[in-house]
Amino acid sequence: MNTRKSGKQSAHKETDGVKKRVAVIGATGSVGSSVLDVCRHHRDRLEVVALAAGRNAEKLAALSEEFGAPQLCLESKEAADSLSEKLASPQQKKVLFGASGLEILSQDPDIDHIVFASSGTAAIEALQAALIAGKEVSLANKESIVVGGMWVMPLVRGRDQLRPLDSEHNAIWQCLQGEKEKPRKIYLTASGGPFRDWSWENLKNVTPEMALKHPVWSMGAKITIDSATLMNKGIELIEAMFLFGVRQVEALVSPGSFVHGLVEFEDGCVKMLAGEPDMRLPAASCLFWPERLPPKADFPRPELSARTLFFGLPDEGCFPALKIAKEVMKRGGPYPALLIGADEVAVDRFMKREIPFTAIPEVVEKTLSAYPAGPPVSLDEALTVVEWGRRHCASICDKMR
Ligand SMILES: NC(=O)c1ccc[n+]([C@@H]2O[C@H](COP(=O)([O-])OP(=O)(O)OC[C@H]3O[C@@H](n4cnc5c(N)ncnc54)[C@H](OP(=O)(O)O)[C@@H]3O)[C@@H](O)[C@H]2O)c1
DSSP states (O other), X not given: OOOOOOSGGGTTOXXXXXXXXXXXXXXXXXXXXXXXXXXXXXXXXXXXXXXXXXXXXXXXXXXXXXXXXXXXEESSHHHHHHHHHHOSSGGGSEEEEHHHHHHHHHTOTTOOEEEXXXXXXXXXXXXXXXHHTTOEEEEOOHHHHHHHHHHHGXXXXXXXXXXXXXXXXXXXXXXXXXXXXXXXXXXXXXXXXTTTTOOHHHHTTOOHHHHTOOSSOOXXXXXXXXXXXXXXXXXXXXXXXXHHTOSOXXXXXXXXXXXXXXXXXXXXXXXXXXXXXXXXXXXXHHHHTTXXXXXXXXXXXXXXXXXXXXXXXXXXXXXXXXXXXXXXXXXXXXXXXXXXXXXXXXXXXXXXXXXOTTHHHHHHXXXXXXXXXXXXXXXXXXXXXXXXXXXXXXXXXXXXX
């Protein structure tokens, strides 16, 4: 099988026996691992040619050896040097670092498909570069769209260039395939997290250990805490608004997370997408679309039952983070960027036991109310607003200690 061909001509020709050349940014994380597991089981179709992470040189070195990826990138020069020391044959690898390293990687003509599965805002410019270079993109990273949606979305060429990897947005993307009209309303489902039926009084005693035990999904720490407060669902609503250009976006509780998203059309019809709550499913759909291949040979078949198809409404009284994020979605301007910066710090301080679980929405809301300026007019300004949100929220948390 021919595995190497340079330039655009080789992209999307996997049915001709040419492998799709894939880069995974955030390769050492939870989503990155799901994506790489799909690549591992489809080596005849996918070739992993680049891997990037933050600081975990050891894990990136191991992945680079396993997949034979020739291009690697870490957050800093120090981490990149440490990675080079760990590689069996460093002279055969190109080791990049920092945001500029990610940008170089994103424009490489020998890469067809780039998965953005890193946390935080570090890869926004690289995402823009990949879209401008005409790459096929799978996007898990929510922060890029919530903070930079205004500047990222106009770069997208057609519905299939930017493929949402988050299970809920992937569901909406799949439901919209073949549709000409904009949907009337979008619903994203939430499992409800580990504290779905808890009272506010009980929520005050939640510890990081309790919040890190998600009933359905196994994910990175930040998103697991966000799922427990329902801030994650709020962030996803804002992301959906940018991704699909629809302002009517709502959350529904579906405890088994078997249904991921629903789309209501003008004629009153509703389409929904369901499947096992396993990130390898949306990953495979992004990597192979429009083909449908199981993530791996023995992937479990779906089970339909009354339990898996039950829906309820989230309790915004006990989970004010969702209400706050909905207000942010309505107000737009600097607020999405502020929300991302403030929530990042609030979750970190909760994990360090410096603020209680119920203070997370409180300190985020205080940060939003305190912002003195207007909307950002560029991505750079939006990133400055994120930083302002981080700093202001940190000072509020400091006073609570
Ligand atoms: N987990 C899920 O199921 C899920 C589902 C949908 C969407 N998402 C979204 O996907 C993103 C990742 O979530 P996660 O749960 O996979 O997080 P995670 O497990 O914490 O992994 C984060 C990944 O990002 C890497 N990273 C951090 N800083 C980086 C930088 N400056 N440059 C390049 N890579 C960097 C980390 O590398 P190190 O290991 O070196 O720190 C790690 O590989 C988040 O935006 C999240 O909201 C996650």
